Every structure is written in structure tokens, then in C-alpha cells.
Amino acid sequence: MMLKTYALLAWRHLLANKITSTINMVGLSVAVACAITTFLILKNFSTLDDFHAKGDRLFMVEYTTEENGELRTYGDAPALLASALKTDCPQVKQTVRVEREGVQVFNKETIVDEQLTYADTNFFDAFTFPLRYGTPVLLRDPSALIISAEMAEKYFPGQLPVGQPFTLVTSTREAKQFTIQGVAEAFPTNTGFRFNFLTGYHPSHTALKNQDWSTHIQAVFVELNQPTDVAALTKQMSRYVARYNAKNRENPIRSLTLDNLRHPAPNAYEVRRRPAEANDPYASAVFVAIAFVMMAVSCANYVNIALGSVSRRLKEIGMRKVLGGTRRQLIGQFMAENLLLCAIALGFGLLITQVFLVPLFNRIMVLDIAMNFDQNKSIWVFLVGILLFTALASGGYPALYVSSFRPIVIFAGRLTFSSKRKLGRALLVGQFALAFVAVIIGVVLSNAGRQWQRLHWGYDPSPSLVLRLTDSTQYTILKNELLQNAAIEGVAAAEFHVGESLNSQQLTLGGVEKWAMRYDVSPEYVQTLGLELARGQFFSPQRPAENKQSVLINETFVRTFGLKEPIIGRAIRVDSQLVTVAGVLADVKLMGSGAMRPALFRVAEAARYQYMLVRFVPGSGPRVVAALERTWKAKFPHIPLSHFYQKDVFDSFNSTVETMAVSFGYLSGLALLIACMGLYGLATQHFVQRVKEVSVRKVLGATVAQVLLLVNREFMLLLLLASGLANAFCVAGFAALLRATEQFTSALRIEAGPFLVANALVLFTAVMSVGWQSWKIATIRLAESLKNVE
Structure with missing residues (x-):
């Protein structure tokens, strides 16, 4: 009965405060959508290739070499190592060689660059890649081709490709005729090792001829009898280092190592020419930071608006306590209101994720993400967790604070909010500083793309x-x-x-x-x-x-x-x-x-x-x-x-940079939207509290300009403070980033123009978000505002 009462009161409160509820709901929806998207991305990163049934026993052969006094690890293994390991090492159950070659496909009136994968006939025994059509024995036929579901849809939309002839032009300009005999099922979204076109590893293929100990191929996979055999096998592989170096005196290797497909080493992302994708912790940190920023901005909005609306609920709180309401009951009511709002925001967040953010990130990332509620059970746990976290983060403090008021202090009019106003100002500065940072990054990235396009080529490419x-x-x-x-x-x-x-x-x-x-x-x-x-x-x-x-x-x-x-x-x-x-x-x-x-x-x-x-x-x-x-x-x-x-x-390259700039522009726009909606809600409450003060000042001769300056002075100072903090952070951050990435960014320089544009954009948007309310209070009718309604 108590829960039903809480839910009913919460619903009535949302309906009675449509503006503030909408502001909080929109902000939380966007933040939750960013958090869900980040979860999907990190889930892919952390579970790369874990769907292979034998993944804990599948290892990639890697080697280390010394370059300029530093050890480097590479993933393209010597071709002959596969047969040697299978013959000499009892720990090895089977080996799989994989090589890749750039090919071209004639598609209607264009030539498309693709990649052809050669694999041993036991490929499907080692890896869990179910086939929609065909059987694994097809790899025994050098002319048979197995294609991925993506390629089937790309080149044979709405058709059955099995039995179709298919021509691939290899890197040696040889037009090879294949027959499509199989189609793989769609790969899971966390597939880091995949293929588009797959055929058997046969010496008849030009790319696989004349292989010796100096020949490197894309990958040598080893399936062990037991995962614990890896230490013994790594030790035994040292015997092949001398054999390899005898054929490669100019580029000798230091050691041969193994890395598990399902549980890669922490530094796997640093391995060069690694055949499978690996989680880069820096990329993960970026996505976590984006989600944190959006969540922090929206929660700060909620706390700010909740604290700002306290004065309108003082009598309600006082009467409830006088009538016997306990603090626990008040906390329960306020948390119920917040939980209901967060639940609605979660629903809208799921919609934003599916319709907007998932397609956006799938356009710019190598790995796809998808909200598969039936295949990704952990997403349910995450959704419940994000709902509870959002409810507590945004509503916990206001509920505890508001429920602590004493009735005698409320009705005596001795309640002050000076300390809470300081907290509100700090939150406003923080969320706008984050919005400034997001917009600055978006504008700077866009400007970088234009700088790269304007660079002098050193020759005239036009003719x-x-x-x-x-x-x-x-x-x-x-x-x-x-x-x-x-x-x-x-x-x-x-x-x-x-x-x-x-x-x-x-x-x-x-x-x-x-x-x-x-x-x-x-x-x-x-x-x-x-x-x-x-x-x-x-x-x-x-x-x-x-x-x-x-x-x-x-x-x-x-x-x-x-x-x-x-x-x-x-x-x-x-x-x-x-x-x-x-x-x-x-x-x-x-x-x-x-x-x-x-x-x-x-x-x-x-x-x-x-x-x-x-x-x-x-x-x-x-x-x-x-x-x-x-x-x-x-x-x-x-x-x-x-x-x-x-x-x-x-x-x-230019279109990729532009896509990244536009994508980050969307995110910065969302951050700015949340911050400005919070400013709008806070300013509305602030102006309502100052109606009579403004009216008295107008009676005493204050002009519209003076009133506008009076009611907005605090907000403008806070925005300028946020701007200063954000610009200082961005200048230092970009300087460090350019030093670390100079070999890739070359002559890129961070100019003052993008900073000015970004700051002007944020300040203009902020002014527009409070402009109408400011004008209304500056031109208020004195007869209405000075009327005593109490």
C-alpha cells in the first residue's frame, strides 16, 4: 500500500512540475543512452572472441625482436612453424595456418578492395564459426569459396549465393575463379578475428608458394591439449629461434611466445600485425570518460534543479512532518519521484541508443555494437544497475537534504539556503565546464580536418x-x-x-x-x-x-x-x-x-x-x-x-576525419543541450524568487538593461569561470596530445580561432536558454508582481 501511495504521489508531482520534470528527463535520457552505448562497446572489447568453444586452448604464435634497443612483439608468425610444432611438441593437438591477401572484386561498374583469407582445412574444427550454408570440408577444394553473411548481403542482396561463380583479382594481378560453396552465419558483434572471403590453404595458390623459414604469414594458431601446457610449449619453442635466424640474419628474432585468443595478455593491443583485434585500454578510457561526463552533467542538473525548487515545497514538507510524517517516509516519497523519472528516462535512453547512437558508432568503429537482449544477458543487470545508480546519484542528496528540515524552522521563516546555493553554483560551473570542453574538442577536431586539407602537397596534384x-x-x-x-x-x-x-x-x-x-x-x-x-x-x-x-x-x-x-x-x-x-x-x-x-x-x-x-x-x-x-x-x-x-x-581520410568530427559534434551538442536545459530550469526558479525585488527596483527607477544585468550577472560570472577552467584544461590537454602524437598529426597546430568559436557558441546558447525568462522578468507588469496574494 505504501509503495502504491509513493508511486501515485510521484506521478502527480511529475505532472504538476512539467517543465522541471521534462528538463531532468531529457538530460537523464541522453546521459543514460551514452552510458548504455559505452557499456555495449566495453562489453565487446572485454569479451573479444570469447564465443569460440575452444578459445581457452587456442593460442596465437608471436615473436619478439629488438628495435633501437626496445623489444617489439609481432603477430605474423613464420609459416613453417606450424608443421614443426605439430610434429615435435606433444602438447599441441593441432595447428591452423592463416594467411590473408588483398584482392579486388568487380561489383557492377566499380572495383572494390577486399581481403581473401587462406586457412587450413581444420579451421572450422578449431574456431566456432557456424555455417549457414555449406560444410567445413569445403576447404579441401582450392576453388571453393566461403563468404561471410555481410559479404553475401553486399554482393548478393536477397539472393542465394551458393553455386555462384566469383572472380577475385589477387595482389599479383591474377584473376582467380572461385565458386561460392558456403556462407557463414552472421558473426557476433565481439568478433575480433573474422573473414570476408575464405578458401583453403593450398600450395596451388600463388600467395602460398615457395614458403620457407623466412616466410611470414598472417597467423599460426595452436590448439593445446590443456591450457596449462602453454608454459612448457613456450619453453620448447626456443629451439626454433636459431633455425629461424639462420634464414633471417638481417632481422633476427629474440624469442617466440604464445598469447591466448580468449584471454589475451594485457599488452596485446601493442602487438604489431596481430591477427585479431585486442582491447586498447586508452580507447576504453575515452568511452568511459564520455559516459561519465554526460552522466555527471545530467545528475548535476537534477541536483541543481531539485535544490532550487526546495523553497516551493517548504510548506508541503512542514505540513507532512506536523501531521506525523517521518523523515524516512519523506525520503521514500522523494526517491520514488526520482525513481519514476529515472525509469521513464531509461526508456527514452534505450530508444535514443537504438535509433541514434548505435548506428552512429557502427559507422565510425571497426567493431559493431547491438542491443541483443536475448543474447546479451548482462545488459539486463546493467540496466537495473544504471537505473538504481542514476536514481541515487541524482536524487539521493536532495532527498536527504530536503527531508532534514524542521517544521518550526520552516514556519518561522528562518530557513536559509546560502550553503546550498554555493553547491548549486559549483555544480553549474562543473557541468558547463564539461560542456565547454566537449564543444571545444568538437570544433578543434573539425578545424584539424580543414587544416589537413589545406596543407600544401609539395607538388601540384590537379593535372x-x-x-x-x-x-x-x-x-x-x-x-x-x-x-x-x-x-x-x-x-x-x-x-x-x-x-x-x-x-x-x-x-x-x-x-x-x-x-x-x-x-x-x-x-x-x-x-x-x-x-x-x-x-x-x-x-x-x-x-x-x-x-x-x-x-x-x-x-x-x-x-x-x-x-x-x-x-x-x-x-x-x-x-x-x-x-x-x-x-x-x-x-x-x-x-x-x-x-x-x-x-x-x-x-x-x-x-x-x-x-x-x-x-x-x-x-x-x-x-x-x-x-x-x-x-x-x-x-x-x-x-x-x-x-x-x-x-x-x-x-x-578526409571523410573519416569529418565523420569523427561530426560524431563528436553530436556528443558535444548533447552535453551542451543538457547543460543549457539545466541552466534554463535553474534560471526559471531563480527569477521567480526575485520577482518582487525586481519590481521594487523598477518602481525606484531601474531600467530594463539594469534589470537584465542584475538577474543574469551571477550566471554570466559562473559561465565565464567555467569557460576559463575549460579553456585552460583544453590548452594543456591538446599540447600534451600533440607532443605524444606528433608523428601522426605532423604540422597540426591548435589555433585560437576554434577556441573563440567554441566559447562563443556555448555562451550564445546559454544566453538564449535564459533570454526569454530574463526578458519576461525585466518587462514584468508591476501591478501583478506587487499584488499581495498571501
């Missing part, structure tokens, strides 16, 4: 067109045709093209070990793209023998490796071959952020060309594209043409 080749022989056929066009100034080819692809290579020079970006190109490529020579000479088509023994490096390469003069003619060992530096190129934009990287250019074999570069007369781009399309259709009628202007090569 360049790039074609993706499906066969290296297409280059010679097209080149002869295109050079007859007067609008085309030059044609070149590349295996790896600047801005589109690269081959990262580890080099050691003068005791310095660094990674460099490598581009294998035709002799004319550098000049055709328009790169400038700082010293030395370019490659020349007239010197083929010399080209094979030469490399071009960029200025960053010189600085990174500390090369001293003379640089031209210096010997460098690349791919176990000594080559000489023919020239030094001026630095150009190689990455979307403009980050400088050491780079070297080598002449590629014609059989490995994957790109064709066409330089045309400025302004003739559309005519060149039209001519190219006609030529392509005539020469290769059954193959779609894929091309782009070089000036658009970083569009994917």
Missing part, C-alpha cells in the same frame, strides 16, 4: 589521373594509345602509388633502425607525378641497369636516419641487396594528415604494375577521362574502369 589496373599488361596497351593524345603530357606506372598504397619496410642504417615507406614505380613515375628533386638525379628510362641498382629517398629519410654528406652515391641495403642513392626528393604529402615519413622509391618490375598515372594539360581533365573511357571500353570491354584524380586521393 594527374590514376587508373587501377587489373592486369599489368593493360599498362603497355593503354600507354601507346594515350600518348597519341595531345592533352596527355606523360604516362607512368607503379606497384604502390603515393597516397593510395605503400609497402612499409624496416631498414637499418648506421645503427639506426626505422620503418620507411617504399614505393615501387616505373622510371618515369616521379617526374610524371611532379615531385621535385632536391639533389642528385631521377630514374631514367634510358638507364635500366642503373635504375635497378638505385633508389630515390626523400628529405625526411635523410633526417630520420641521420645521413651525412655525401648522400648521393651512398650504399643502402634493401631486400638483401646493396643499392645506391641516386637522388633526394623534396618532401611531399604522403599521408592525409601530412605527417612526414621516410620514403624511398625503387624501380618496379613491369609485371607488378597495379596503377597507371596519367599527367594531362591543366583544364583538360574531363576530355582525358572521356578519351580514356572510350579506349578502355574498346580494349577491355568486360572489365569495369576504376580511376580517380590524384587531387582526390585523400578523400577517404
Whole structure:
């Protein structure tokens, strides 16, 4: 009966205070939605790949190597290690080799980059990947292809793909014909190791031929008889270190290790080329911080408004206590009101999560999230927990505070709230400081994207067109045709093209070990793209023998490796071959952020060309594209043409940054909305309490401007204080972040403009949220406000 009474009183209170209830409900709904989304993300991170039945016995082989005095761990294991472990080690039940290769798929009129996975025939025995169609024995057939449910929907929407022929163009430009024989069930959202296209690990595939102890593959998985065998097996694997190093004298390894798929090591996220995703604690901390900020802002709103509305409930509290109401009963009533509001907010929070936040994060993250109430039982526990936490965090203190009032003090009019006003001011400063921080980050990120787009490339990319080749022989056929066009100034080819692809290579020079970006190109490529020579000479088509023994490096390469003069003619060992530096190129934009990287250019074999570069007369781009399309259709009628202007090569990077900025803009907008709604509610209560004071001042001659300044002065001072705190925090935080990420952010600088824009936006929004109430009290009718209604 008591609970029913509490619920009825709580409902009546919500209906009687629609404005404050709505403000609190909206704020809590957004905060709860952020908390639910964070829970779903962290649940995925913390349970990556735990659905595999044999996950506790499945281990990935990793190796450590020393680079510049530091130990690094890598996840791409030696290929021959799999058979050696299976033969020599009794702890090993089975091994599974996995290799991946970048492939291209013709989809209607476009070419799509995908990834083909090769796996041993026991793949489905080790991993729990149920098949919707087909059986695991399909991996015995080299021409059989198993695709994921995502790929089935992408390439065969609404169709049954089984039995369909499917062509994949491999990295060696070989068009391989497969037949789709199986389709996997949809992967769980916490899948860190997955496949799109899967076929058997057979030596007949070009990518798997001629493997020895110098060959690395994507992964070697080992299933142990017992998880406790890992220590003994790790010790036994040391015998293979010498065998490996005998074939890899230039890049020896220090040790071979094992890491469990279901329970990875704490530093698994630091393993390079790890075949499965690993939880990054820094990413988790960011999401937790976002959820905490939103929850803190909304709870501060609730406490502020609750404390602000105390004066309107004093008589109610006094009468209840005079009539025998206990403090426990008052606490129960206030907590019931808060629990009802939080329950409604939880419902709206679930709706916001499903409709807005889940699709938003699925667009920008590698791992998908989903609210599966039947498959994710822990979400029920979390929802109950977040409901109780929100109710206590937002309503606990106001309930304890309000219920402590003594009737005699209430009716005598001696009750003061000065200390609580200080708490309210502190909460307002805190929540607006968080809102300032969120908006500043969103604006700064957006400005960073614009800075990166405005960076000078170091050459003019405008008069360049790039074609993706499906066969290296297409280059010679097209080149002869295109050079007859007067609008085309030059044609070149590349295996790896600047801005589109690269081959990262580890080099050691003068005791310095660094990674460099490598581009294998035709002799004319550098000049055709328009790169400038700082010293030395370019490659020349007239010197083929010399080209094979030469490399071009960029200025960053010189600085990174500390090369001293003379640089031209210096010997460098690349791919176990000594080559000489023919020239030094001026630095150009190689990455979307403009980050400088050491780079070297080598002449590629014609059989490995994957790109064709066409330089045309400025302004003739559309005519060149039209001519190219006609030529392509005539020469290769059954193959779609894929091309782009070089000036658009970083569009994917720019769109990713823009998506992140927009996404963070949404979050900062939500934080600002909650803060401003709280300010609106608090200001409304504040203005009501000052109606008679303002009226008296107007009688004594106060102007509208003076009244506006009077009633808003405190709020403006608090907002300026919040702005100062937020700006100081952001300046220090961005400075530290840029120092830590300089190798990725390059010349990015935090300018004053974004800070000014962000501050102006928050202050303007805050002013608008109280503007109407301020105007109403400044222009109030004195006859109404000074009337004695008591």
C-alpha cells in the first residue's frame, strides 16, 4: 500500500512540475543512452572472441625482436612453424595456418578492395564459426569459396549465393575463379578475428608458394591439449629461434611466445600485425570518460534543479512532518519521484541508443555494437544497475537534504539556503565546464580536418589521373594509345602509388633502425607525378641497369636516419641487396594528415604494375577521362574502369576525419543541450524568487538593461569561470596530445580561432536558454508582481 501511495504521489508531482520534470528527463535520457552505448562497446572489447568453444586452448604464435634497443612483439608468425610444432611438441593437438591477401572484386561498374583469407582445412574444427550454408570440408577444394553473411548481403542482396561463380583479382594481378560453396552465419558483434572471403590453404595458390623459414604469414594458431601446457610449449619453442635466424640474419628474432585468443595478455593491443583485434585500454578510457561526463552533467542538473525548487515545497514538507510524517517516509516519497523519472528516462535512453547512437558508432568503429537482449544477458543487470545508480546519484542528496528540515524552522521563516546555493553554483560551473570542453574538442577536431586539407602537397596534384589496373599488361596497351593524345603530357606506372598504397619496410642504417615507406614505380613515375628533386638525379628510362641498382629517398629519410654528406652515391641495403642513392626528393604529402615519413622509391618490375598515372594539360581533365573511357571500353570491354584524380586521393581520410568530427559534434551538442536545459530550469526558479525585488527596483527607477544585468550577472560570472577552467584544461590537454602524437598529426597546430568559436557558441546558447525568462522578468507588469496574494 505504501509503495502504491509513493508511486501515485510521484506521478502527480511529475505532472504538476512539467517543465522541471521534462528538463531532468531529457538530460537523464541522453546521459543514460551514452552510458548504455559505452557499456555495449566495453562489453565487446572485454569479451573479444570469447564465443569460440575452444578459445581457452587456442593460442596465437608471436615473436619478439629488438628495435633501437626496445623489444617489439609481432603477430605474423613464420609459416613453417606450424608443421614443426605439430610434429615435435606433444602438447599441441593441432595447428591452423592463416594467411590473408588483398584482392579486388568487380561489383557492377566499380572495383572494390577486399581481403581473401587462406586457412587450413581444420579451421572450422578449431574456431566456432557456424555455417549457414555449406560444410567445413569445403576447404579441401582450392576453388571453393566461403563468404561471410555481410559479404553475401553486399554482393548478393536477397539472393542465394551458393553455386555462384566469383572472380577475385589477387595482389599479383591474377584473376582467380572461385565458386561460392558456403556462407557463414552472421558473426557476433565481439568478433575480433573474422573473414570476408575464405578458401583453403593450398600450395596451388600463388600467395602460398615457395614458403620457407623466412616466410611470414598472417597467423599460426595452436590448439593445446590443456591450457596449462602453454608454459612448457613456450619453453620448447626456443629451439626454433636459431633455425629461424639462420634464414633471417638481417632481422633476427629474440624469442617466440604464445598469447591466448580468449584471454589475451594485457599488452596485446601493442602487438604489431596481430591477427585479431585486442582491447586498447586508452580507447576504453575515452568511452568511459564520455559516459561519465554526460552522466555527471545530467545528475548535476537534477541536483541543481531539485535544490532550487526546495523553497516551493517548504510548506508541503512542514505540513507532512506536523501531521506525523517521518523523515524516512519523506525520503521514500522523494526517491520514488526520482525513481519514476529515472525509469521513464531509461526508456527514452534505450530508444535514443537504438535509433541514434548505435548506428552512429557502427559507422565510425571497426567493431559493431547491438542491443541483443536475448543474447546479451548482462545488459539486463546493467540496466537495473544504471537505473538504481542514476536514481541515487541524482536524487539521493536532495532527498536527504530536503527531508532534514524542521517544521518550526520552516514556519518561522528562518530557513536559509546560502550553503546550498554555493553547491548549486559549483555544480553549474562543473557541468558547463564539461560542456565547454566537449564543444571545444568538437570544433578543434573539425578545424584539424580543414587544416589537413589545406596543407600544401609539395607538388601540384590537379593535372594527374590514376587508373587501377587489373592486369599489368593493360599498362603497355593503354600507354601507346594515350600518348597519341595531345592533352596527355606523360604516362607512368607503379606497384604502390603515393597516397593510395605503400609497402612499409624496416631498414637499418648506421645503427639506426626505422620503418620507411617504399614505393615501387616505373622510371618515369616521379617526374610524371611532379615531385621535385632536391639533389642528385631521377630514374631514367634510358638507364635500366642503373635504375635497378638505385633508389630515390626523400628529405625526411635523410633526417630520420641521420645521413651525412655525401648522400648521393651512398650504399643502402634493401631486400638483401646493396643499392645506391641516386637522388633526394623534396618532401611531399604522403599521408592525409601530412605527417612526414621516410620514403624511398625503387624501380618496379613491369609485371607488378597495379596503377597507371596519367599527367594531362591543366583544364583538360574531363576530355582525358572521356578519351580514356572510350579506349578502355574498346580494349577491355568486360572489365569495369576504376580511376580517380590524384587531387582526390585523400578523400577517404578526409571523410573519416569529418565523420569523427561530426560524431563528436553530436556528443558535444548533447552535453551542451543538457547543460543549457539545466541552466534554463535553474534560471526559471531563480527569477521567480526575485520577482518582487525586481519590481521594487523598477518602481525606484531601474531600467530594463539594469534589470537584465542584475538577474543574469551571477550566471554570466559562473559561465565565464567555467569557460576559463575549460579553456585552460583544453590548452594543456591538446599540447600534451600533440607532443605524444606528433608523428601522426605532423604540422597540426591548435589555433585560437576554434577556441573563440567554441566559447562563443556555448555562451550564445546559454544566453538564449535564459533570454526569454530574463526578458519576461525585466518587462514584468508591476501591478501583478506587487499584488499581495498571501
